[in-house]
Amino acid sequence: MNWKAKAILHKNTPRIAVYFEKNDRLIARIRTFHDARWSNSHKYWHLPDNDENRLHFKIPLAHTLVPNEEGIKSLVVFKNYLLSKRYSQNTVATYCEALKSFLTFFNSKSVKEITNDDVILYNTDYILKNKLSSSYQNQIVNAIKLFFKIVKESSIDIEKIHRPKREKKLPNVLSKEEVKQIISSPINFKHRVMLSLIYSCGLRCGELLTLQPQHIDSKRNIILIKQAKGKKDRIVPLSPKILELLREYYKLYKPKVYLFEGQQPGNRYEARSLQQVLKNALQKTEITKPVTLHWLRHSYATHLLESGTDLRYIQELLGHNSSKTTEIYTHVSTKSIQQIKSPFDDL
Template sequence: MNWKAKIVLYKKVPRIAIYFEKNATLIARIKSFEDARWSASNKYWHLPDTEANRLHFKLPLAHTLVPTEEGIASIETFKKYLLSKRYSPKTIATYSDALKSFLTFYNTKIIKDITNEDVIIFNNDFILKNKFSSSYQNQIVNAIKLYFKIVKDTAIEIDKIHRPKREKVLPNVLSKEEIKLIINSPTNLKHKTMLSLIYSCGLRCGELLALQPHHIDSKRNIVLLKNSKGKKDRIVPLSPKILELLRDYYKVYKPKIYLFEGLNAGQPYDARSLQQVLKQALQKTGIKKPVTLHWLRHSYATHLLESGTDLRYIQELLGHNSSKTTEIYTHVSTKSIQQIKSPFDDL
């Protein structure tokens, strides 16, 4: 088979990267693997770092790769618990993978004998040693805490499991001029409408793709977001300009179930295809920044703040549980900073 495979860190998480010349047959085969993704920036397909995938691509197996039988059974029990609590499929997958990483590290130990000291050792000898991010470490902590809450016979003291100190990373924000360039660059009406709606309503990618025509309330000028992150409904205001754009779009495409559908009628537009839409728009504009769809949401929040919108309203519009999450936009708003005069000007 004319491809090459190796273990890489993708967004600080171990994955199996697959390199090959562009070939429709090979692409179709890669897509058949669970959670196969294309990285446009790295120019490779990547898959979960599992024993089965390592075996398939003839990669060496790590001695800590597989949990014990007890560990495997525990992970399945944990998945069922999360499912019964109605966690989203994405959260279930994230927490299960995180717990697997922890239990595979201790595949020589009975679970009831795992202690808080073992968690510290894991953080040092696995997380820090492999230079994984604090957000990945936090996912592990969330999984461990949640898992050991449902385990009766344990040496772990849940309240004493410490979290990593959060990295203070500021959100990436584009200027209004850059936003205008991006949303006006697509010649395709559907592409233009999708990018415009994400920015104008501060939507997450998944929220946009889950929209159905009846979620657009033209009488009240609002968009209803159903079952968003955290299983919460919320409403956001609908710009009259966006409403006009949506009407033009609807006349042309006549979506059946989802507001934005892909090649197959009744199926939502593909998230990876939407990322490609943004990439093509950036190429046309000449903007060299590594812009993602989430930058449009960050820009929406920051521009609202700069125009004088109260932070509490922005919190509601974005669907944040905590005001602390929304407060980060005060650190990237340039309205007040631009009014500060540099002492250099007085020299």
């Protein structure tokens, strides 16, 4: 294979970067790896930094990347537990990689000898030392808590494992004018409908791509979102304008299985292709912000709040478990803030 690979930190997470000249055969090959992602800003593909991938790309195994025999057996038990609880494949992979990192750090210890002090040591000597993100640290905490919940003999007190202080980041929001610019930019009708549907219903990227024609209920003016994040179904209102677009779209494209399909009928549209659709749309506008598809969902929620929609309804529409998650939009809504008069105006 004509590619090169090396271990990197991508967004503060250990990954393996794979470099090669654009080649359809190699792209198809790299996509067969679990959690393979393309970085448009760095122009490389990247994969999880694990033993299997290091061996495949002939990257030397670091001593701390190998758990002891007990740790390896514990990982198998943990993975089977997660699968039996019907966690998603992504969650299973994320938690197992996080636990593996923790257990390999203490590969000289028996699992039952690991204590709460060891958790703190891991945080300071591995996570903080390598400047890994608080979100990665939180994943580790989730994995540790869940793992030691099923370990019969343990020196860990699960309740005393502390989490990193949550970063208080505000969601990125576009104005209605900016949203209109973005969704009206694509010449391709399918692309315009996809972006419009994400904003008009506050959908996640994955929720849009798994939609099927039968999920559109035109008689009740709703869309059924099946098995979204947290394996939850929910319904969202279908606007008359979107319904008109969808009817026209259906006549033109006649999707077979998924509402939005790729070049092969029956295969759903790819997330990377949808991201490229947004990127191309942005290039046709004067918007210079680093907009992502999720910004459209944030904008939907904020615009609903600003138009007077009750926060409880917005929580249901977005599929949030906790009202605290939805309350963050109150901090970016400008409806009340714009009415505040600055004392500067009275000088």
